Every structure is written in structure tokens, then in C-alpha cells.
Amino acid sequence: DQQVKQNSPSLSVQEGRISILNCDYTNSMFDYFLWYKKYPAEGPTFLISISSIKDKNEDGRFTVFLNKSAKHLSLHIVPSQPGDSAVYFCAATAFGNEKLTFGTGTRLTIIP
């Protein structure tokens, strides 16, 4: 039972354009959501998070949007840069819980 889903295994975007990565969840107990970025042979690194009391959180080029009614969140990267090429994981948890439930990841490729 995949409680967090990333339905696009891969995405290619032109450098300078917007990258939009999507994530859906099914468990209503989740109230805190995170995005991680992973390069090959490295551990995931935290990118940005959002609490269910918000519908948007921004950090530089990264913005996460949360639609609680649709149980959907998205990560926007503007503008996309070659260094953004990596696998992006969406994760969800109940706030304060160390257990993260991850999606299967989306491989983002930025085309120069």
C-alpha cells in the first residue's frame, strides 16, 4: 500500500524553465510534508518542507504547494539549473514523528 505516490518516474526540463514535481498521498494522518534531493551514491538531502496549516512555502528558487483537500503537493523549481538534476523524493509524516513515508522518487534532468 503506497501511501505516498510520485507518479512521474522521470521529468526533463529545459534550463531556465520551471520544473514541477508532483506528489499525492492517501493517509489523512500526515500533516507534515518534505522534499528531499538525492544524487547518486549520496544520501538524500533536505530541500524544503510544509506543514498542513499552510498551503505554500518558499525558499529561494524552491516553492512547495499543498492542496489538502486533494491530498496533493507539488514542488516548483524556478529557474531550473543543471545542478538541479537529481532524484527528488516526496516524504510525509505526522508532525514531530521521525518516521518518514517516502514516495518512489522522480528523476529530474535539466537540459542545458
Next chain:
Amino acid sequence: KAGVTQTPRYLIKTRGQQVTLSCSPISGHRSVSWYQQTPGQGLQFLFEYFSETQRNKGNFPGRFSGRQFSNSRSEMNVSTLELGDSALYLCASSPGQGSFGNTIYFGEGSWLTVV
């Protein structure tokens, strides 16, 4: 500040053997979580230890076990290895008390191949 250290980085084992992986968390962190990453499955939660006690557990068979020592270092053990256990095993370290996403740090992982 030193990061999360996992050893060994790479190992090859034979079916039926057992393996022990080690994780040294960031100094001061009391929570250590373990995840398994396989192609197409994302990262799946194995278990979490806080102050030497298992606090959370995922849906893995009893062949997967772990422990945490008084210095917060953790080990996980997989017994009777199966081919399907081939994966990247990731350790995550956090302060452990209401951690936010930006206080959870992952190690580089241990690549296990079972032949």
C-alpha cells in the same frame, strides 16, 4: 560538524549469510532511523531508535533487526539474507524530539549486494 557515518559503504554477501551495518549519528543526535532503498520502491522505513529503545517500526520481517548503543551509534542486522535484500541501506540521524525536516540528516548509505 561531522555528518552521519555509515560503514561499510559497499559489501557483497551470499544468500543465507547475515550482515551487520553500522551508523554513527551526528554528535548530540539521539534518534537513528534506518531505511531501505530499492529500485522502484523508494525509501522504505525499517525502524527508529531513540535513547537505545526502538520507538518506531516498519513492515519488515523479523530477519531485520537493530539496536542502539548508549553513545547513540546504531547497528542493523539482516539474517538469512535473500537476493531481494540487495539494496541501499540508509541511516538518518536527528535530535529525536519533535524533529523538523531540516534537522534530519542522512548518511551516504551502505550498498548491500546479495549473490
